[in-house]
Amino acid sequence: RRSGRGSIGPLAFLAVGWLVVTAALVPRSVPGVGAPLPPGTETTFVVVGLVVVVGALVSLFGVPSRARLPRPTATVAANVLLGLAVVALVVTEAGLFQTSMQAPPLKSALRVSVAETTAARWLEANSEPDDVVATNVHCRLKRTVPHCDARAFWVSALTQRRALLESWAYTASAHERHGVGGRAYSQQPFENPKLLALNEAAFRAPTTQNLAALESRGVRWLFADTQAGPVSAELSQRAELVHESGPVKIFRLR
Incomplete structure (x- = not known):
């Protein structure tokens, strides 16, 4: 009886360990949840699971009388198999966790290019701290x-200057509208469409009037990125082009 109870202790410990690791791994096999399982991993889990079941049965009930192995030896062997099975699962989980922690490659559009960074740094070095862009x-x-993902804050971050209007995903209005139209807060429209229209017109269709309207709001510089949208050639005639780097043109209001 003592040997039976002694075998149940480690068996229970190993069984719990197997269940915990399996509970962490199984959701990964569901599409869209966690990191995808490597090819053949499901088969490995099935084999290891069968080993655990067989080991549990041998530890609890021993082996048939015709078998050559004595019961104590069979019990020890079963517990060893159980231990190896759990270790294999833990190692597999550790490998999957490390893989899932590796950052996926960024889309090229998400990257701030060297040319864009250079332009922003130039503006930081050639403007006053209180200037508005x-x-x-x-x-x-x-x-x-x-309805784009309005979470682009790199212009103000790299120039270290305030922007009249950059991104609005973290405004109170955007968060209050979270879910409207089936869209997240980051895809909600800007709360002041007139200001957005004025801001965009200064780049797409600049006039003396809309540039003066920006200047009346404290704007001193225009940071125009052709990757964000069209920049009219007229802007060079109505504002001073002071720097150009890749897709970025920086203008100073006259």
């Missing part, structure tokens, strides 16, 4: 389109 960069994927 207008930019046509509002979306994470650069191109300004309706």
Whole structure:
């Protein structure tokens, strides 16, 4: 009886360990949940699971009388198999966890290019700390389109200057509208469409009037990125082009 109870202790410990690791791994096989399982992993789990079941049965009930192995030896062998099975599962889980922690490659549109960074740093070095910048960069994927992911804050971050209107995903209005139209807060429209229209017109169709309207709001610089949207050639005639780097043109209001 003592040997039976002694075998149940480690068996229970190993069984619990197997269940915990399996509970962590099984959701990964569901599409869209966690990191995908490597090819053949499901088969490995089935084989290891069968080993655990056989080991559990041998530990609890021993082996048939015709078998050559004595019961104590069979019990020890079964527990060893159980231990190896759990170790194999833990090692597999550790490998999958490490793989899942590796950052996926960024889409090229999400990256801030060297040329864009250079332009932003130039503006930081050649403007006053209290200057205000207008930019046509509002979306994470650069191109300004309706209901884009409005979480692009790199212009103000790299220039260290305030922007009249950059991105609005973290505004109170956007969060209050979370779920409206089936869209997340980051895809909600800007709460002041007139200001957005004025800002965009300064880059797409600049006039003396709309540039003066920006200036009256404290804007001193225009940070125009052609990857975010079209930049009119007229802008060079109505504002001073002071720097150009890749897709970025920086204008100073006259």
